Amino acid sequence: MVRVAESRWFAVSVVVLAIIAIWYWFTIQLNMPWQQSVYARAGEENVPFWQLLDDLFSQQRPVLPAPHQVAVEFWNSVVNANPSTPRSLIFHAWITLSATGLGFLFGTVLGIVLAVLIVHNRAMDRSLMPWVIASQTIPILAIAPMIVVVLNSVGLTGLIPKALISTYLSFFPVVVGMVKGFRSPEAIHLDLMHTYNASGAQVFWKLRWPSAVPYLFASMKVGVAASLVGAIVGELPTGAAGGLGSRLLAGSYYGQTTQIWAALLMAAALSATLIFAIAAVERLTGRLMGARA
Known part of the structure; x- marks a missing residue:
């Protein structure tokens, strides 16, 4: 016991x-x-x-709705519904996942690039980092419609606007985490690299990057959840025919609270699955790099 x-x-x-x-x-x-x-x-x-x-x-x-009502709606929308029809939550989850994955990829790459610039250039550190922080003070619900309208006016519709909104939310934790990771090597280790006359590229790839890998995966777990939120928010002002955001919006219009909660449950399950996937890649990467279990 x-x-x-x-x-x-x-x-x-x-x-x-x-x-x-x-x-x-x-x-x-x-x-x-x-x-x-x-x-x-x-x-x-x-x-x-x-x-x-x-x-x-x-x-x-x-x-x-009671938990069992949400469970019944979730079961009917996932198991009993045809996945290729808009009645299925799998159909909507796949649309949202597509925007989430693309936005997360953009945000991760952008965050790493910005972190490299901030760490290796003092001017970029002083000028860029405050703007990166200030960018997150703007409510996403305020800028999401503007992003959608502006991109629609230049012919960009569908996946790209939602992915860019996801990028906006997901790049910040990657920037902060990777800046901390790139600066995590101790001074004695940097001095040793300089003693061996290592170049800047060698210091980066052999010292800074391995030291930053744990920070990368930690920030990616936060970033992928933020990316999913961005994709869902991006679906709200578009009037899209699919996606968990449109499912939530339709449930709100017609007062279908059980549909809303089932969509929220699917979003939570999707977020947990993505985080567990990143954790699995993290463990595999750790073993390849010789980390102890």
């Missing part, structure tokens, strides 16, 4: 069960006023408690 109580899965299970219990409690509290008004219009009094719970958890458009 002690081993079970101290295991990681036991702790995770306790937290998940607590979240589900709190979720059900809020479901009852938020949906109760509507159900009471239904009973009042029907002239029903002294409704049995179990019937009340059944009615609360079976509302067509609840303020907050």
Whole structure:
């Protein structure tokens, strides 16, 4: 019993069960006023408690759907729906994933390039880094429509505008992480490289880059989640026919709260999958570089 109580899965299970219990409690509290008004219009009094719970958890458009309602909607939209049709969450997730992947690739490359410039050029450090930080103070919801409108005016539609919005959110953690990583080698190691008359390129590839690899993967995990958020936000002002953002927007228009929560659950699952994939690549890279387990 002690081993079970101290295991990681036991702790995770306790937290998940607590979240589900709190979720059900809020479901009852938020949906109760509507159900009471239904009973009042029907002239029903002294409704049995179990019937009340059944009615609360079976509302067509609840303020907050119960966990099992979201699970049923998720199952129907993922397993029972044709993946090639807009009714399937897999269909929408693939569209969002395409923009996320492209934006994440752009953001990672841009972040690494900016970090190299900042670390190796004092003028770039003083002039560029403050602008990189200031860029993240602008709300993405404010600039996303402008990016979409401007790019549409020059004929760029579809995947590119959403990818650029993802790039805007994902490059920042990569810049910050890689600047820290490139500067992580100790002074004694840099002095040793200079003692061996190593060139700037040799110092970078043999010392700075290996030292920055752990920071790269840590920042990529943050960046890929931010990239997914950017892709979803980029789908909101476009009126796109597909994507998790459009699914959320459609659910909001028609009051389909269970559809909204199912799409959010798919977005969370997609984000977790991407982060686990990066973690797997990180472990493989570590073994190839001779890191200890």
